[in-house]
Amino acid sequence: MEAIADWFKWLNDAHRINLSIFYDAFDRGKFLGGLLTTLKLSAICLVTSVAIGVVGAWLQGSRFTFARRIMQGYIQFFRNTPPLVQLYFFYFAIGNLLPRVTDAYGQAVPPVSNFAWAIVSFSFFAGAFNVEIFRAGVEAVPRATVEAAEALGYSRLKAYIHVVLPLAFRISLPALNNNLVNLIKTTTLAYAIGVPELLYVSAQIWSDVLNVREMMNVLLVAYVAIVGVLVMAMNRWERAMRMPGYSV
Amino acid sequence: MRAPPNSTDLPVLLPMARPVRASEIGKVELGRAGLWAMLVVAAIGLIGEARAAPSDPGLLALLWKWAPLIFQGFLFNLLVSFLSMAIGTAAGAVLGLAQVSLLPQVRQASWFATQFFRNAPWLVLLFYCMFLLPFEIRLFDYVIPLPAWFKATIGLALPVMANMAEIVRGGVQSVPAAQLESAEALAFTRRQILWQIILPQCVTRMTPPWMNLYAILTMATPLISIVGVQESMSLTRAALNAEGRIELLVPMYLMLLVWFFLYCYPIARWTIRLERRFAVKI
Numbered sequence: 001m002e003a004i005a006d007w008f009k010w011l012n013d014a015h016r017i018n019l020s021i022f023y024d025a026f027d028r029g030k031f032l033g034g035l036l037t038t039l040k041l042s043a044i045c046l047v048t049s050v051a052i053g054v055v056g057a058w059l060q061g062s063r064f065t066f067a068r069r070i071m072q073g074y075i076q077f078f079r080n081t082p083p084l085v086q087l088y089f090f091y092f093a094i095g096n097l098l099p100r101v102t103d104a105y106g107q108a109v110p111p112v113s114n115f116a117w118a119i120v121s122f123s124f125f126a127g128a129f130n131v132e133i134f135r136a137g138v139e140a141v142p143r144a145t146v147e148a149a150e151a152l153g154y155s156r157l158k159a160y161i162h163v164v165l166p167l168a169f170r171i172s173l174p175a176l177n178n179n180l181v182n183l184i185k186t187t188t189l190a191y192a193i194g195v196p197e198l199l200y201v202s203a204q205i206w207s208d209v210l211n212v213r214e215m216m217n218v219l220l221v222a223y224v225a226i227v228g229v230l231v232m233a234m235n236r237w238e239r240a241m242r243m244p245g246y247s248v
Numbered sequence: 249m250r251a252p253p254n255s256t257d258l259p260v261l262l263p264m265a266r267p268v269r270a271s272e273i274g275k276v277e278l279g280r281a282g283l284w285a286m287l288v289v290a291a292i293g294l295i296g297e298a299r300a301a302p303s304d305p306g307l308l309a310l311l312w313k314w315a316p317l318i319f320q321g322f323l324f325n326l327l328v329s330f331l332s333m334a335i336g337t338a339a340g341a342v343l344g345l346a347q348v349s350l351l352p353q354v355r356q357a358s359w360f361a362t363q364f365f366r367n368a369p370w371l372v373l374l375f376y377c378m379f380l381l382p383f384e385i386r387l388f389d390y391v392i393p394l395p396a397w398f399k400a401t402i403g404l405a406l407p408v409m410a411n412m413a414e415i416v417r418g419g420v421q422s423v424p425a426a427q428l429e430s431a432e433a434l435a436f437t438r439r440q441i442l443w444q445i446i447l448p449q450c451v452t453r454m455t456p457p458w459m460n461l462y463a464i465l466t467m468a469t470p471l472i473s474i475v476g477v478q479e480s481m482s483l484t485r486a487a488l489n490a491e492g493r494i495e496l497l498v499p500m501y502l503m504l505l506v507w508f509f510l511y512c513y514p515i516a517r518w519t520i521r522l523e524r525r526f527a528v529k530i
Contacts, residue, residue: 080512081505082467084474085481089505092488093497140262167261185369192474199372212379220368220376227367243261 018211021218027205034201035222041118041197042184042226048123049183050176053130057168058160060135071131078128084189086125091117091193118190126183133175137168170241177234181227188223198222311499314487321480322507325469328401328479333462335405340412347417350438358413365410370468377403378475400472408465415457419450456523463515467508480504 008022021031056075059067078086095117100108112120141164149159191199199219206215346358365373381399385392423446431441473481484504488496 076513076516077505077509080463080467080516081508082470082481084470085501085505085508088481088485089498089501092485093501096494096497142261171261181367185367188369188371189471191371199369199375203375216372216376216379219372220364223369223372224364224367 017214018209019214019218020205020209020211021215024209027209030201030205031198034196034198037115037196037201038187038198038226041115041122041187041190041195044119045122045126045183045187046180048119049126049130052123052127053134053176054165056127056131057134057138058157060131061138061160074124075128075131078125079132083121083125083186084192087118087121087189087193090121114190114193115195118187118193118195122183122186122189125186126179129179129182130176133172133179134168136175137170137172138164140171141167167243170243173234173238173241177231177238180234181230184227184230185223307496307499310491310493310496311503314484314491314500315503318480318483318487318504319507321478321483322504324397324479326466326511328397328404328472329462329466329469331401332404332408333465335402336408336465337412337458339405339409341416343409343413344416344420345442347413348420362410362413362417365406366414368407370404370407371471371474373406374400374403374471374475377406396475397472397477400475400477403475404465404468404472407468408461411461411464412458415454415461416450418457419454420446422453423449452526456519456526459515459519459522463512463519466512466515480507 005023012018020027059071101111103109149163188199202215202219206212346354349355377399431445470481
């Protein structure tokens with residue numbers, strides 16, 4: 001550990017390549033904190049957006065025209081408007097309409113933090129795409145399979161959970177994979193509302209230490225690495241969930 | 249429920265359909281969606297009107313007052329989207345063709361560049377260009393200024409380039425290999441094969457994803473407000489600050505959302521139609 005820190009100190013002294021996150025404990029802590037926030041944000045949004053996708057795909061097959069209309073409106077609106085404006089809409093417009101609550105120090109604070117608003121906004125955004133992805137998967141499941149489940153006495157919900165979804169999920173995985181990569185890239189927008197994620201803390205570090213060039217490159221490499229790890233994990237999962245005899 | 253296009257009675261899993269199925273939404277729905285959006289905005293405006301004190305100007309009047317300015321910003325968003333799309337498409341076409349090059353070094357380098365710019369977040373690339381491009385370029389005696397908005401345009405063009413490269417590569421590879429071989433047998437040169445045989449066939453196939461990319465780019469243009477370029481998003485926030493009225497927040501942001509929706513939704517619909525027309529029939 002010491003040796004690494006010394007080497008980066010030497011790199012700074014000798015070549016003016018200032019990677020303070022490797023030798024300065026304060027900057028390193030900040031950077032790792034940002035990394036953790038980004039990972040947390042991504043993981044929570046990943047789970048909630050997939051949940052929205054699963055529930056939404058079920059609602060889209062609903063018998064009620066009204067439920068289908070609502071879902072269609074939600075999907076088209078969130079797919080065809082800028083995610084940044086959505087985020088501002090949630091955080092500034094809706095966030096300001098909510099009544100303030102008093103915190104432990106007796107100060108009036110908004111009831112929903114900026115981190116939570118980022119989760120809400122990105123989940124709805126990615127969820128709109130996930131609904132379409134799962135719907136396409138559900139439609140690929142043959143009618144005869146659903147009919148067989150019905151003949152065995154499954155209700156619509158039970159057939160969806162036990163028969164349709166497990167098949168549809170496997171079919172949708174490649175498209176889902178793409179969308180989740182997009183979701184991770186979208187989490188950088190949380191910078192705009194001051195969530196201390198990777199981009200935000202990096203901006204703080206380069207303002208303090210004045211190493212814009214170095215931090216920019218670190219940032220790019222960090223994001224490409226995070227996305228790379230996700231893609232690798234999802235590919236492995238895809239292989240593990242593969243249905244014999246069915247290939248896309 | 250309507251049967252998917254390639255349906256069968258046999259209990260086999262069908263290949264995954266296109267993510268967006270067009271049949272659900274008819275042509276009338278576009279008009280209906282726009283109408284609904286306007287109704288929602290009007291309703292919110294009226295509610296605000298009713299709640300506001302009589303002496304204040306109404307919310308609708310305020311929206312009307314600021315709309316021209318914000319719309320100018322919106323037009324600037326569109327200008328940036330046209331420019332970055334043009335730059336990104338040109339650069340991406342080159343990068344995509346480099347990926348099917350016969351030289352392994354060129355192929356590998358362009359593959360790496362494509363993957364790198366595709367997997368980096370748009371906002372990070374935008375920051376990258378804003379900070380690391382010079383504010384002017386000295387070419388002998390000429391000084392070419394690089395204004396912030398132009399640097400932002402280049403920043404948006406980078407991810408467009410990488411995605412375009414993937415579209416071109418996919419298009420070229422979708423042409424059956426037998427055509428390439430027969431063209432070689434007929435003694436076409438490599439350049440002739442690409443320009444006269446492969447590319448004319450891919451252009452139609454590449455159009456829908458290219459339009460989809462354009463819609464994504466348009467929705468990414470508000471990002472340039474974060475790096476300090478004035479466009480519709482920053483003008484909206486400035487207008488809100490100037491008025492300082494909380495009840496104006498929702499209608500103002502909704503107005504901007506609706507504008508983007510009215511621009512991007514028809515593109516999405518058109519893309520789906522083209523996709524169906526150009527679908528490769530098996």
